[in-house]
Amino acid sequence: MSSHYFIGIPIENSVKEKCANWQQELRHSMSYKVWTNPHDLHITLKFLGDCTERQIDEWAAHLTKVKALPSFSLKAGPAGTFGDKKHPRVFYVNVERNNLLLEIKELIEEVGELLGFPKEKRDYLPHITLAKKWQGGESPIYKGGNYFNEQLELLIDRLHIYKIHPKSKAKYEIVATYNLKEDQRGATYKDL
Template structure:
């Protein structure tokens, strides 16, 4: 059986309580089939899908050759969604697409292309999924937009390749870690 992988930015542990609190508030209004486990919170850079060992190694080799930017900070929040505004299929936290994040995404896409992974055909919309696969309830954003309006700073100093283990909790396991260059991470950097 071929394993499935994706590339993502893990969430700094200091921000996890903020995201978990939002999930708890959301659970008072809506029901979803899948609630992201706190240890699985991340910002996806690229979904790879099923990957052979050879294809994954080719991808890793390309990533090893990249010139990654310095560590940086970005803003996460407010809350957002994909799909019907009243019954969103995905409820997430918005992520500010700063230039450093955009550069990392582009380098990962290029490495993926050279390793034979399909290029994403949608515009990159960074986010942190809180819940997906709507089952019931109505989005609190309809009547209480300020309920998920808060924003917090997230420090980004690395990204990872994750292997997906759908039957486990948490289900995302790091298989490789790429550290960004050391540098100031106060404020929004390049």
């Protein structure tokens, strides 16, 4: 039997805590069917969908290439939305489109094509989902509130392959981890 998987970047605990505070504040003005469990907060790089264990093993073997990439920092925030500005279907934290992040995304898309996974056609908009499937209320961003304008510093030092458990409270299980190099700021994956 196969399961659904994705590749993503974990969020450090201090940023998870801030995002959880934003979720609590957001609950005062909006209701959503799905609130991301703070343990599950991440930046998605590629949704893999339904995969066999063999396919995940192939991904795992190819993703060792990212170990040569440098760790880096980027900014997250302010908050943003997908869908109607007043009643957005998704409320999230923006993530900076850093060149190193985009290189990692490109490498993953190239590996995916090699393994028979279609390349994502949409423009990559990195973000941290706080809530999805709007049910009621008005966006505090639409109302002109500035509570969600803060910027946070994120250290990007690893990525994971996650297995999705849709019926669990914390839905994402880490099945593989790839640490990025420390203090190698000048390298890019094209140098591999």
